[in-house]
Amino acid sequence: MVNIKGYLSSNFTKSFLTIFLPIYLIVSLVFLIKISSLTVKINLTFYELLKLYMLSLPEIVFYTLPISFITALSNVLGRLSQDNELMALHALGINAKSVVKNFFSLALLFSMLLLSIAFISMPLGVQAYNAFKAEKRAEASFNIIPGKIGQKFGDFYIYVKDKNDSSFQNLVIYNQTGEGEEQFFSSQKGALLHEEGRMMLKLSDGYGYTYTEEKLQEAQYKELKVYDQNREEVYEFRTVLSYWMQAATDKKRMHKALFNLFISLIPLLSVYLIASFTIINPRYQKNHTILTTFVVIFILYLIASAFQKNGNLILLLIISAILWLSGRWLFEKRVSRYF
Template sequence: MVNVKGYISSNFTRSFLTIFLPFFIIISLVFLVRIAALTSKIQIDFGELLLLYSYSIPEIVFYTLPLSFIAALANVLVNLSQGNELIALYALGLKSKKILSGLLLIGLLFSLLLTTISLLAMPLSKQFYRAFKEEKRNDAKLNIVPGELGQKFGSYYIYVKDKTEDTFQNIVIYNRTDKTNEQFFSSHTGKLNRNEDVTSLLLNDGYGYTYSEIKLQQAEYKTLEIFDNAKKKGFEFKSILSYWQEAQHNSKIMHKLLFFIFVSLIPVLSVYLVASFTMINPRYQPNRSFTVIFVSTLFFYAIASSLQKWGTLPILGISVIVIMILGQWLFKKRVSKYF
C-alpha cells in the first residue's frame, strides 16, 4: 500500500510541477513589469528590483498554487484512469477512497502551506514592500528624466533639458505658493544634495522671478538651494497579531482574512470534488478534465470573491462544511459506489 501511495504521489508531483512552474513564471513576469513601473516615480537599481520581487513571491505562490493543485489533481487521476492503472488497483481489492487518501494528505499539506503563506508571510512581505517604497520617496531618490514634463521635486515642478552624470543642465523650476503668487527659476546647472533626512537641489548661475497680482520681481543668483519641503511619510511595522486584530473593527481586513482562509483550504476541499469526475472508467466515461478544472476553479473562486465582498465567519464555516459534504456525496455516488 505504501508503494501505491508513493506511485500516485510521484505522478502527482510531476504533473503539479509541469503546471505550477509555467504559471509561476508568467505571473512573476507580470509582477516584474509592475515593479519596473515604479522607476517612473523612484530610482531603483537591478538589485533593488530583485529585492522587491522577492517580497512578491509569497503573493505569487498563494495565487498560483491552488489552481495548479486542482489542475494537477484532475490530470493525474484522469491519466491513471485512462491508463487502466486505477482499474487494476480496484481489481486488486483496493477501494477508491483508500487510493485517494494519499492525495487527500497532500491536499491537507498544501492547505497548511497556503495558510502559513497568507496569514504569516504575506502581511510581512507587503509591509516590507511598502516600507521600501516609503524609504525611497523619503530619500528623494527621484528619477528626473531629461526632457520629460510634469516631474516634481517636493512641491516644485521641474524640467531638465539634459543630464551629465550627477549634474543637471538647463533647469526650469515652477512653484505656485498660492492663488496669486507664483515663482519661476531657471538655471544653467544643478545637482541633488542629500544630507541625512534633508534633500535639496543646488542651482548654479541663473535667474529667479516672483509674480503676484501687483508686481513682478526678478533676481539673479550665483547659487540657489531649494529644499524638498514635501511632508515625508513614516511607516510603522505591525506584528502579525496586531495586523490581523484590526479585522475586529475593520470590515475590509476581515473580508480579506476570510478570502485568505477559504483560498488556503481549496486544495483539501477540492480533492473529493475533483476526484468525483476524474476517477473514471475509460470504457464508459469520457475525459472531461479541462471542464472539471475550469468549473471547479470558477466555483471555488466565486465563493472566495463573495466572501471577500460580504462574507462573515459563519458564512465561511457554512461554505466549508457544505463543500465537504457535497464532495463526499458526489464521490460516493459517482465513484466509491462502484469501486
C-alpha cells in the same frame, strides 16, 4: 500499501511540477509588469527591481499553488483512470477511498503551507514592499539635478554643482524664514538620506548665514542636518499579529483575511470534488478532466472573490462545509459505490 502511496505521490509530484512551473512563470510575469510600472514614477536599479520581486514571492506562490494543485490532481486521476491503472489498483483490493485518502493527505499539507504563507509571510512581504515604495517615492520627489537653479528641498531652495548618486559636492541652500529674514548655507559636500520616514539633507564642512534688516550672523559647522518638514508621514511596520488584529475594525483587512483563508482551504475542498468527476471507467464514461478542472477552479475562485468584497467568518465556514459535504456526497454517489 507503502509502494502504492509512493507510486501515487510520484505521479502527483511529476504532474504538479510540470503544471506549477509554467503557471508560476506566468504569475511572475504579471507581478514583474506591475513592479516595472513603478519606474514611471520612481527610478529603480536592477537590484531594487529584484528586491521588489523577492518581496512579492509569497503572493506569487500563494496565487499559484491552489490552481496548480487542482490542475495536477485532475490530471493525475484522469490519466490513471484513462490508462486503467485505477482499475488495476481496484483489482488488487485498493478501492477509490484509499486512493483519494493519499491525495487528501497531500491536500492537508498544501493547505497548511498556504495558511502560513497567507497569514505570516504575505503580511511581512506586503509591508516591506510598501515601505520600500514609500521610501523610493520620497527620494524621487527630491531628484536634484546638478547645475539647475530653482530646485526645492522642503522650504529650502537648493543648488548643487556636482552629484554622485545621493552625494553632492559644492552645494548651496537658501530659505526665506520671514519678511526681511533669510538663511543661506553653503557646504563642500552633502548627502540625501532617509531617516524615520522623512528625507534629510546632511551637510558637511560649511558656513551658514542668517540675515535680518538689523544684523548678519555667520556660523561655521562641521555637520548640519536639514529635514523636509513637509513629509511627516511614516510607514508603520506592524507585527503579524498586529497586522491581522486590524481586521476587527478595518473591513478591507477583514475581507482580505477571509479571502486568504478560503484560498488556503481550496486544496482540501477540491479533493473530493475533483475525484468525483475524474475517477471513471474509461470503457463506459468520457474523460472530462479539462472541463472539471476549469469548473472547479472557476467556482472556488468566484466564491473567494465574493469573500474579498463581502461576507464574514461564519458564512465562510458554512459555505466551506457545504462544499466539503457536496464533494463527499458526489464522491459516494459517482465513485465510491462502484470502485
